[in-house]
Amino acid sequence: MKNPISFLVCCAVLFLFSCNEKKKSPEDKEVTTISEIEKPLTIAFASCNDQDRPQPLWQSIIQNEPKAFVWGGDNVYADTADLEKMKNDYNKVANNPSYKKLAENVEIIGTWDDHDYGKNDAGNEWEKKNDAKTLLLDFLEYPDTAKVRSRKGVYHSRILEGNGGSVKLILLDTRYFRTALKKGEDPAVRYSAWPKNHSGTILGDEQWKWLENELKDDTTEFTVINTSIQFLSDQHGWEKWGNFPSEVTKFYELIRSAKAKNIVIVSGDRHLAEISVNDNAGLEYPLVDFTTSGLTHTWITSGTEKNPYRVSNVVKQLNFGVLHFNFEEETVTFQIRGEDNFLYEEFTQQY
Numbered sequence: 001m002k003n004p005i006s007f008l009v010c011c012a013v014l015f016l017f018s019c020n021e022k023k024k025s026p027e028d029k030e031v032t033t034i035s036e037i038e039k040p041l042t043i044a045f046a047s048c049n050d051q052d053r054p055q056p057l058w059q060s061i062i063q064n065e066p067k068a069f070v071w072g073g074d075n076v077y078a079d080t081a082d083l084e085k086m087k088n089d090y091n092k093v094a095n096n097p098s099y100k101k102l103a104e105n106v107e108i109i110g111t112w113d114d115h116d117y118g119k120n121d122a123g124n125e126w127e128k129k130n131d132a133k134t135l136l137l138d139f140l141e142y143p144d145t146a147k148v149r150s151r152k153g154v155y156h157s158r159i160l161e162g163n164g165g166s167v168k169l170i171l172l173d174t175r176y177f178r179t180a181l182k183k184g185e186d187p188a189v190r191y192s193a194w195p196k197n198h199s200g201t202i203l204g205d206e207q208w209k210w211l212e213n214e215l216k217d218d219t220t221e222f223t224v225i226n227t228s229i230q231f232l233s234d235q236h237g238w239e240k241w242g243n244f245p246s247e248v249t250k251f252y253e254l255i256r257s258a259k260a261k262n263i264v265i266v267s268g269d270r271h272l273a274e275i276s277v278n279d280n281a282g283l284e285y286p287l288v289d290f291t292t293s294g295l296t297h298t299w300i301t302s303g304t305e306k307n308p309y310r311v312s313n314v315v316k317q318l319n320f321g322v323l324h325f326n327f328e329e330e331t332v333t334f335q336i337r338g339e340d341n342f343l344y345e346e347f348t349q350q351y
Contacts, residue, residue, distance in 0.1 A: 039163055040162070040324040040325050040327075040333070041067055041160060041161075041162030041166075041167060041324070041327070042064060042065060042067055042322060042323070042324050042325075043066055043067060043068050043069075043160065043169075043224070043322070043325070044061045044064055044066035044069045044106075044320060044321065044322055044323075045069075045072055045226070045290075045292055045320065045321040045322075045323065046061070046069075046070075046071070046072060046293075046320035046321060047072035047073050047074050047075070047113065047228070047268025047269065047292065047293045047294075047295065048074045048269070048271055048294050048295055048296065048297065048298075049071075049074065049075055049076065049077075049093065049295040050076075050077045050296040050297055051076045051077065051089045051090075051092040051093050052077070052092070053296040053297055054296065055093070055096055055098070055099065055295065056339055057295055057318060057319075057320055057338070058096065058098030058099050059098050060338070060339065060340060060341040061102060061320055062098070062102050062105070063341050064322050064341070066106055066322070067106065067162065068107040068108070068109055068158075068160055068169070069103075069107070069108055069109070070109050070110060070171075070226060070266070071109070071110025071140070072110070072226055072228060072267065072268035072269075072292070072293070073110075073111055073113025073114075073116065073228030073268050073269060074112075074113040074115045074116055074268065075090075075093070075112065075136070076089040076090055076092075076093060076115065076116050077115045077116075078118055078132075079115050079118065079120055080118060081118060081119075081128050083131050083135065086116075086132065090136075090138075090139040093139070107158075107160070108140055108141065109171065110171065111155070111172065111173060111228060112132070112136050112173070112228065113228035113229070113269055114175060114239075116136060117129065117132055117175045118132045121239060122175065123175060123178035123179060123180065124177050124179060125180075126175070129175070129176055133153070133154055133176075134149075136154060137149055137154070151206075152176060152177075152206065153173040153175075153176035153204075153206075153207060154171070154173045154176065155170075155171060155172050155203075155207050155210060155211075157169060157170045157171065157214055158171075159220060162327065163327070164327035164328055165220070165221035165222075165325070165327030166219070166221060166222075167220055167221065167222045167223070167325055168214075168217060168222070168224070169224050170211065170214050170215075170223065170224065170225045170226065171226045172203065172207070172225065172226060172227045172228070173203070174202050174203070174227055174228045174229050176204070177201060177203055177204025177206070177207060178202050178203075178204075179200040180200065181239070181243055182194050184237055188237060190237050190238055191237060191238065191239060191240075192243070193234075193243050193244070193245055194243065194244055194245065194246075195245075196245045196246060196249075197246070198244070198245075198246060199246070200244055200246075200247075201244065201247060202241065202244050202247045203247070208250070208254075211254065212254060214260070215254060215258035216258070216259050216260070217259065217260055218259040218260060218261060220261065221261060221325070221327050221330075222261065222262045222263075222264060222325055222351070223262060223263045223264070224263075224264045224323070226265075226266050226267075227241070227265060227266075227267050228267065228268055228269055229241060229267060229269050230267045230269065230289060230291055231248075231251070231265050231289045232276040232277075232278055232287070232289035232307075232309040233270075233274070233289065233291070233305075233307045233309065233310070235306050235308075236270075236307075237305075238269070238270065239269060252282060255281075255287075256281075256282045262285065262330075262351040263283070263287065264288050264290065264323075265287065265288065265289040266292070266321065267289055267291045267293075268291065268292060268293040269291075270291055270293045270299075270302055270303070271293050271297065271299040271302050271316075272291070272293060272294065272299065272303045272314050272315060272316055272319075273291055273294065273319040273321065273336040273344070273345070274291050274303065274307070274312050274313075274314050274315065274336075274345075275288065275289075275290055275311050275312040275334055275336070275345060275347045276289040276290075276291065276307060276310050276311065277289075277309055277311045277347075277349070285349070285350075286349060288334065288347075288349055289309070290321055290323070290334050292319050292336060294316075294317075294319050295318065295319075295320060296318065297318070298316050298317065298318060298319070299316070300316055302316065303316065311347060312336070312345040312347060313344070313345060315336050315338070317338045317339070317344065318339055319336050319337065320336075320337055320338070321334065321335065321336060321337075322335040322337055323335075329350075330351045331348050331349065331350050332349050332351070333346065333347070333348045334347045334348070
């Protein structure tokens with residue numbers, strides 16, 4: 001070796017260079033692996049959570065490594081005008097060790113349904129709705145500056161970024177503005193549909209205008225609309241969009257004219273899980289209504305009604321939903337899962 005000193009200097013430089021390379025952020029393109037690029041964006045979704053029952057599904061939800069967890073309504077069963085009780089009910093969930101672990105690691109987003117609103121099947125007449133709203137947003141740990149805190153209702157939106165694309169979450173409020181339901185004449189049918197010319201509403205004028213504006217956004221690859229009650233399934237006697245035919249028509253007209261891409265519906269309320277698909281929604285793709293309901297309890301008698309849009313089995317075990325968004329292949333895979341992360345149903349929609 002002609003110049004050992006020069007050789008040692010070169011080695012030292014190479015060593016320092018290699019050390020500096022290791023310190024680069026994992027966000028740097030040169031250290032981002034192919035598997036990270038191709039990994040789908042995952043969102044978990046669930047509803048109907050009784051704070052006084054065992055909550056066995058949180059660990060299974062965590063196993064799916066979601067980017068966000070979406071509360072679909074009935075996040076607690078408060079059913080009360082006693083705000084202190086409602087706050088304590090939320091605290092029972094917030095202090096559950098497994099839920100705390102989930103909340104520490106993923107973004108928590110949500111809306112409400114009737115039981116966390118404060119009264120079964122209640123609508124715009126509920127006198128405690130503004131107080132209940134504050135407790136819900138506090139439970140979700142939304143900042144005081146969040147826009148949703150300064151307007152009526154709890155409707156809002158959020159954009160989740162993934163590798164290769166993004167998903168817009170639109171969370172509707174089907175309680176705050178909803179007008180009276182029509183009582184069913186058949187004892188087995190709690191509610192029936194109003195006439196098509198009935199002027200009642202689910203969303204109210206303010207929320208409809210807001211939703212129209214949200215659906216002008218064409219910057220995300222997918223748009224998920226969370227409505228606490230089912231949209232497609234309309235032949236059961238419970239709460240549903242079908243109880244207000246004029247609102248159903250308005251919704252279809254809005255999504256058909258929307259610039260938003262690849263619209264998906266998620267819903268809860270029914271104490272069952274099922275996947276419904278309308279192949280004739282007037283869109284360039286089928287409209288999916290993904291229902292998951294029953295974090296802590298389900299109804300064995302639910303789901304016996306006809307649902308012409310149903311493409312899955314009806315799951316009556318405890319359940320939650322998982323959505324995998326693959327931006328490269330333009331697909332969404334819908335999974336109904338349960339205890340021990342058991343996969344009950346899976347459906348993939350191409351967009």
